Structures are given as C-alpha cells and as structure tokens.
Amino acid sequence: MPAIDDFIIVTEVDHGPPFVGHIFERKYRAAAPTFGHHIVAFYRQSWDRYVPFSYVHFTDCGDIYLAGGASTDGRAFAFMDADERQALTAAGGAYVLALRYGFQRFAARCEAIYGYCGDARAWEGGLQAGFAPSGEDKLLIHVPRPLDALRQRELTAKALSFIPF
Structure with a gap:
C-alpha cells in the first residue's frame, strides 16, 4: 500500500477560492471565504498535477479558532488507483487529514478550536x-492543552456567538 504522503498533500494556501471555490460552492451554494486560513488536501495525480480534494476554513478569533466550510470533492477518487483509495480510507479520508493538519498548525495560537x-x-x-x-x-x-471547566464554558459561549460558521 502506498504511503499517504506520496499522493495526498495537505497545506495552507493564502487565497483559497481559486483552489477550492468549486468544491465549496457545490456544497454551500455560496462563494468560498476570502479571509482567514484555507487548509486544502490535494491529491497528487502526477508530478505536475495536484487536484483539490478537501477543504477546511479556519478563522482566528483570538483565544479560539473556528473550523468551518468543510467540503470534499468525491470526484477526486476517480483519479486514484485502488491502492491509493484503500490507503486514504485507512488514514481516515482527506477531510480528517485536513482537520488534523489545521489542529497541528493552529494549536499553539489558541486555547480551543x-x-x-x-x-x-x-x-x-x-x-x-x-x-x-x-x-x-x-x-x-x-x-x-487542558482547560479548566469554567474557561471551557467561556470559550464555548464565545464559539456559540458565531454560529453558524
């Protein structure tokens, strides 16, 4: 089975819409956000072709980050061979990989996501x-990082004030 890093590349892009606008719009019937942090999982079809597969938008709200706008283009599976599909499924899927990347990238910048x-x-x-x-x-x-119960309730109240995101 191929290593996931050989064909799935997860990264932050500065300007998300050119890469993921079509994925976001298909799911939400709205334009992709132009602000915040854009985490994209790409399928590496060949050395010179990367297919946007999954997207998660992260918004910095100071002590918390909001992760939203998650969308995946299942059509990217058509480019993959059976071993790649099996490896990606075993890894949790492109959405899970994009979320984990965002968690690692932003963990030091906030108290909760x-x-x-x-x-x-x-x-x-x-x-x-x-x-x-x-x-x-x-x-x-x-x-x-561990939070005491009172602080977690405060942060949760703050997150609720942004719904839907």
Whole structure:
C-alpha cells in the first residue's frame, strides 16, 4: 500500500477560492471565504498535477479558532488507483487529514478550536480527527492543552456567538 504522503498533500494556501471555490460552492451554494486560513488536501495525480480534494476554513478569533466550510470533492477518487483509495480510507479520508493538519498548525495560537457540524458523516470525521462533543448541539471542540471547566464554558459561549460558521 502506498504511503499517504506520496499522493495526498495537505497545506495552507493564502487565497483559497481559486483552489477550492468549486468544491465549496457545490456544497454551500455560496462563494468560498476570502479571509482567514484555507487548509486544502490535494491529491497528487502526477508530478505536475495536484487536484483539490478537501477543504477546511479556519478563522482566528483570538483565544479560539473556528473550523468551518468543510467540503470534499468525491470526484477526486476517480483519479486514484485502488491502492491509493484503500490507503486514504485507512488514514481516515482527506477531510480528517485536513482537520488534523489545521489542529497541528493552529494549536499553539489558541486555547480551543471549534467546529459547527450538522452533517452526521462530517461529525464522525471530526471525532476521528480529534474533535470531541462540546455539550452543545452541533458544536465540536478540540482542546490542544487542558482547560479548566469554567474557561471551557467561556470559550464555548464565545464559539456559540458565531454560529453558524
């Protein structure tokens, strides 16, 4: 089985819409955000062709980050061979890899990362990536370092004030 890093490249891009606008628009029927942080998982089809596969938008809100706008283009699977599809599935999928990358990239910059999720499949992927239920409907939390209960409630209230994101 091929190593995931041989064909899936996850990175932050400065300007997301040219790379992922078509993916975001297909899912949300709206233009992709032009602000914030754009994490993209690309499928490396060949040395000179990278196909945008999955996207997660991260917004810096000071002590918290918001992860939203998650979208995946399943059509990218058509470019992959069976071994690559199997390896990606075993790794959790492009969405999970994009979330994990964002968690690692932004963990030192905030106290918590929140995700707002109404889709059962995305909820499960979020849990697999490292989110946990926040105790609030549709709101997930990733805590890079331990938080006391009072501080977590304060941060969760702040995240709730941005819904939907």
